[in-house]
Amino acid sequence: MASTNDTRIVAGGTSYIRxxxxxxxxxxxxxxxxxxxxxxxxxxxxxxxxxxxxxxGGETIPLPGFAVVTGFFSVVGIVIAAALLRWSARPAERFVWTAGVLTAISLVPPLISGADAATTAALIGLHLVAAAVMIPTLARSLRNRVR
Structure with missing residues (x-):
């Protein structure tokens, strides 16, 4: 026996997927x-x-390495945003808070790497560049997709 709740669950799932x-x-x-x-x-x-x-090891980070790491962690951010869209009543606010904390944590490795000051400053700056692109874009997208 089908009930109206069954229809609402299916419709809600389709809406979330969209x-x-x-x-x-x-x-x-x-x-x-x-x-x-x-x-x-x-x-x-x-x-x-x-x-x-x-x-x-004296290894130098190659330029394509910056793109790969940025791409990987950007996808992680997208997954977090999608999870919050699904399970949070305020996904944009939660995402900004979560992404801000994760960005702050991401600044620790350059600081403790032992690299010279110029490399450390550049790496921190690159983390902030990626965050400045991803966080506002995903937050705005979440605000536009709230139920």
């Missing part, structure tokens, strides 16, 4: 933008003399 797809599309475009922005900023920093050399 909203999540829109969020994911917006998020992926923003992720590409963040990848380009961080890679360009890293290239500019490198041209200004930042070597991006890590002290332990």
């Amino acid at each position: 909203r999540a797809r829109g969020l994911a599309g917006t998020g992926l475009v923003a992720a590409l933008g963040a990848m380009v922005a961080t890679t360009l900023a890293a290239a500019l920093a490198r041209a200004a003399g930042v070597d991006f050399e890590m002290p332990d």
